[in-house]
Amino acid sequence: MKRPLKKGVSGTGETRKVQEFLKALGHYKGALDDDFGPKTEAAVKEFQQKRFVTGIVNEFTYDALEEAFAEKNPPPVPLTIKEKQTFLKAKGYYLGAIDGMFGPSSKKAEKDFKLAEGLDARTNMRAALVKPDYEGVTSSFLRLGQYYDSVYPKKQIVIHHTAGGPSATATKNWWDSNPQRVATDFIIDQNGSVIRVFPKGYWAWHIGLGRPDLDSQAIGIEVCNYGYLTKQGTIFRNAYGGIVNNVYTLAEPYKGHVYYENYTDAQFASLDKLLRALIDEYEIPLNKDTFKAGQGGIFELMPEASSGKKGIYAHGAYLFGKTDMYPHPKLLSLLKNL
Incomplete structure (x- = not known):
C-alpha cells in the first residue's frame, strides 16, 4: 500500500480492497465505493478491537486484514464448463445444452450474471452461483421471449397488485400466454409464497x-389481489363479477373506490422481507414522507416516478387510473418501518 488509509481518503482503489476484506470478514456492511467514510472507519476499528484501535489502516493492519481474509477465503476450486453451465441454467441465464462447450450462449450467460450481480474478475464464481438470490423466493421462469434478456441497472421498485386471483402460479401462466412481454420480477401469492419469473437484471x-427507460430499470412486485370491489346488497364482487369475502373498507375513497380485497398478513410479511433485501442490494433511497395516502404520496401521480428518480412507488404514481397497490394502513405502516 502507498500510504496509511484513514477517514476522508477516497478514490485510491486501495480503500475498496480494504472494504472487500472487511466485508468478507463480516465487519463492513456498506457499499464497495472506495470511500473511507464513517462506516469504513467503524469497521476497521471493529477489526482492530482485539489489537489496537486507531481506525487507520497502516501496513500492519492491512497485512492483518489480508491474512485474515486469506484464512477465511481459500482459493476457490475452479468450475468446470459443465458445472458453470448447470449453475447458470438454474439461474435462468443459460438455456442451452450442458455440453462443456463455452460458446456464445455460455459467454452471454456468464456476462449477464456478472452484470446483474455486480461482479468482477476477482469474484469467487462458485460461491456467487451457489448463493440463492433471495431467501424464500422460488424461481419459476417465463418461457423465452416473454421478457427481455438484457441486463439493466435498477433504481426503482414498483409495487402492484394483480387485479386477479390468489395464485402466483396462475398469474405467471397467464403472462406466459400473453405475447406482449408484460410481467413483473416477483409475484406474491395470497399464501405469502413468492416466485421470480425472469432472471435478475x-x-x-x-x-x-x-x-423502456423506466420498465428496464424498475423492479416490479405483484401481490395477488382482486383490487377494488363493488358492493351489491351484502355481497362484494370483483371486476369480473366474482364474489369476494375478504374485504377491506378504506376510511376515505381511493381512486373512487372504498371497498378492496384485503391483502393477507402472509403477503405483507413476504413483501416486507423482499423490499428490505432489494433496498439493501440496489441502495434504493427511502423518502418516507411520500409513504402516505393523498397528494404527495406514492399512490397518486408523482413526477418523480415518471422521471426515473430512485425510490419506491405504487403503480398509481405513474398512471392516474391505476389503483395498485391501494393505501392499506398495514401497507403504509410496513413502508414507514423499512
Whole structure:
C-alpha cells in the first residue's frame, strides 16, 4: 500500500480492497465505493478491537486484514464448463445444452450474471452461483421471449397488485400466454409464497407508459389481489363479477373506490422481507414522507416516478387510473418501518 488509509481518503482503489476484506470478514456492511467514510472507519476499528484501535489502516493492519481474509477465503476450486453451465441454467441465464462447450450462449450467460450481480474478475464464481438470490423466493421462469434478456441497472421498485386471483402460479401462466412481454420480477401469492419469473437484471413491461427507460430499470412486485370491489346488497364482487369475502373498507375513497380485497398478513410479511433485501442490494433511497395516502404520496401521480428518480412507488404514481397497490394502513405502516 502507498500510504496509511484513514477517514476522508477516497478514490485510491486501495480503500475498496480494504472494504472487500472487511466485508468478507463480516465487519463492513456498506457499499464497495472506495470511500473511507464513517462506516469504513467503524469497521476497521471493529477489526482492530482485539489489537489496537486507531481506525487507520497502516501496513500492519492491512497485512492483518489480508491474512485474515486469506484464512477465511481459500482459493476457490475452479468450475468446470459443465458445472458453470448447470449453475447458470438454474439461474435462468443459460438455456442451452450442458455440453462443456463455452460458446456464445455460455459467454452471454456468464456476462449477464456478472452484470446483474455486480461482479468482477476477482469474484469467487462458485460461491456467487451457489448463493440463492433471495431467501424464500422460488424461481419459476417465463418461457423465452416473454421478457427481455438484457441486463439493466435498477433504481426503482414498483409495487402492484394483480387485479386477479390468489395464485402466483396462475398469474405467471397467464403472462406466459400473453405475447406482449408484460410481467413483473416477483409475484406474491395470497399464501405469502413468492416466485421470480425472469432472471435478475432482465426486464419486462409493467408500468404502462411504453417507456423502456423506466420498465428496464424498475423492479416490479405483484401481490395477488382482486383490487377494488363493488358492493351489491351484502355481497362484494370483483371486476369480473366474482364474489369476494375478504374485504377491506378504506376510511376515505381511493381512486373512487372504498371497498378492496384485503391483502393477507402472509403477503405483507413476504413483501416486507423482499423490499428490505432489494433496498439493501440496489441502495434504493427511502423518502418516507411520500409513504402516505393523498397528494404527495406514492399512490397518486408523482413526477418523480415518471422521471426515473430512485425510490419506491405504487403503480398509481405513474398512471392516474391505476389503483395498485391501494393505501392499506398495514401497507403504509410496513413502508414507514423499512
